[in-house]
Amino acid sequence: MDFALSEEQTLLRDSVDKYVRDHCDVERHRRLVKTAQGFDSAAWQQFAELGWLSLPFSEELGGFGGGAVDLMVMCEALGAGLVREPFLTTAVTCGGFLQAVGTSEQQQTYIPAIIEGSSQWAFAFAEVVAGYDWTAVSTKATATDTGYCLDGSKIAVLNGHCADFIIVTATTDEGLGLFIVEASAAGLSREDFTAVDGSHGANIRFDQVAIPTAQRLGQLGQGKQIIDTVLTTSIVAMGAEALGAMQVLLDTTVEYTKTREQFGQPIGKFQALQHTMADMFLKVEETRSLLFNAAILLDEGSAEAGQACAALKVKLAEAGRFVSQQSVQLHGGIGMTDELNVGHHFKRLLLLAMLYGDEAYYLDQYMTLAA
Structure with a gap:
């Protein structure tokens, strides 16, 4: 490559x-x-x-x-x-x-x-019970003479607090479907929240929301396949964002250990801490390699792109957790203060690890695609 x-x-x-x-x-x-x-x-x-x-x-x-x-x-x-x-x-x-x-x-x-x-825009997919199981979606879209009637609720909809339009997953008689819902539609209510990394969103309730047929997105019953295909590109974007954050954490930590002194010398000279930073470097480079692999396969239209993106999602969660935790530990108490970027990157990596499917979910996806 x-x-x-x-x-x-x-x-x-x-x-x-x-x-x-x-x-x-x-x-x-x-x-x-x-x-x-x-x-x-x-x-x-x-x-x-x-x-x-x-x-x-x-x-x-x-x-x-x-x-x-x-x-x-x-x-x-x-x-x-x-x-x-x-x-x-x-x-x-x-x-x-x-x-x-x-x-x-x-x-x-x-x-x-x-x-x-x-x-x-916002993508509303998560529910209290369903988790990442697309077959367990309880939000229902019932066919009417003019389109559909949407009932149910979604949680943790990032950007949902200010979205003009929301793409919603819902169960229909034909299977899982996707619908474009105007945020101003009658029967739609939002409860704003702030995520762990400071991102804003909303929990959204749909109470007999009328959806015209023209706002059905894609073929009914094909929702899971559509989501899996589209989210491969989102995973590349998330992997890249995570890599940028991890690289900053690594660079910041290395610089800090050159100036923070204990026992009359910079802590960066301690062999145990050098080993930790070497492990951080390896995690960053592993993520970089998987990211390049996934992006290139996706651009090539390879049949292996889905598996590569699943592997990337697993790695960004695992590597992001390790790099951010070690960075906080090596910085000590100041690592989680608002004045330093370390804690903010830590929280963003935590969110990216869970968004659209956590580490366990995508590990299962990887094994399924590899079978």
């Missing part, structure tokens, strides 16, 4: 890196998580002006036509900068559903607004 970035990908990486250096730091993150929205609307519009929101979409749909490797390059830089603008939920995940199975009318109606930065 050729792991070298193209000239365009290098320019993209440099552009995002520069933005992160100039605009994103711990103070910005601390300020934004305390706001009702949880991110900067002006920054989101700047993302649109820079063309970043068009990256995942094909040129036919008005996008940049970027692939998984392009997405990887961008998300790694965003992960390093504690960027909490909802690029993953709106552009990658929900945009991925629209691009993969949306009708021409749906794509023409919704995708331009995402690219322009004027529309926020």
Whole structure:
């Protein structure tokens, strides 16, 4: 495999890196998580002006036509900068559903607004009982003369607090289906929450919400297959974000051990701590290798891409946990303070490990695909 970035990908990486250096730091993150929205609307519009929101979409749909490797390059830089603008939920995940199975009318109606930065989206899939089991979804979409009637509730819907549209999983007579629901629809109620990493979202209740037939997304009964396909790209984006965060934790920890002294010398000279940091380095590089492998296979349309993405999700959870825990331990008490980026990256890695399926779920997915 050729792991070298193209000239365009290098320019993209440099552009995002520069933005992160100039605009994103711990103070910005601390300020934004305390706001009702949880991110900067002006920054989101700047993302649109820079063309970043068009990256995942094909040129036919008005996008940049970027692939998984392009997405990887961008998300790694965003992960390093504690960027909490909802690029993953709106552009990658929900945009991925629209691009993969949306009708021409749906794509023409919704995708331009995402690219322009004027529309926020959320993916509502989690339920109290169902967990990651798509066959146990209790939210029900009942067919009516004009479309469907949606009843049920979803929890932990990231970006759901401010989303204009929500893609909802629901059980139908034909099987699992996906539906586009306007957040302003009668019968929809939201209870806002703040996630462990400071991201904002909502628990959402659907009480006889009317959905026109035109807002059915994809074929009924094919929900699980659609989700599994679309989330492979989201996993690459999450893996890249996790890699960016882990690299910052490693670099920050190494620098700190050069200045923190015990017994008259920097603690970085202690052999036991050197071994720990070497293990952290290995975890970062393991994640990097699996990330490149998954992104390249996805761009090639390989039949092994699903298995590679499942392996990446397992690794980002395992490696992220190890690297963040060791970074906190080597920093001591200051490691979890709000003034240092270590604790914030720790919390983000914790969320990414659980999002769309935890380590155990994707390990099972990997074994199933490998059989």
